[in-house]
Amino acid sequence: MTAPHSKRGVCHKETYAKKKRTKSPADRNDARPPCYGDLDTVFPMGAEGLRGSPETCLACPHKTECLRRALQGEGGMAVHKEKVDRAYASGTMGFFERWSRKKTIHRRMQQRKPSKGADRENHSSGRS
Helix, strand or coil: CCCCCHHHHHHHHHHHHHHHCCHHHCHHHHHCCCCCCHHHHHHCCCCCCCCCHHHHCCCCCHHHHHHHHHHHHHHHHHHHHHHHHHCCCCCCCHHHHHHHHHHHHHHHHHCCCCCCCCCCCHHHHHHH
């Protein structure tokens, strides 16, 4: 006689075994529009100085992944800087918090860029 399995454990195993993992249309590379990931197209600056998605993007099935891709690039760091500056100007963020966040953003931007001397050898180590 075997020990009875918990009903919960069996259900989860059966459920996950039966589920078929299919990619959504937004995950497929072949169906992406030409504006995919372009920050100025999918998240342009509005007349009031705030960014927003245009109506055409709201109807697109790729909108979430597209906006994420646009914000991952260098333009995304600029969007984060704008957000920090607006918070500081409105008084919801103090000087030191603004300074700290801008420094963090700047460091992340520097990490994404390859350093200028990364491919050169360090010649000063052999000198005495």
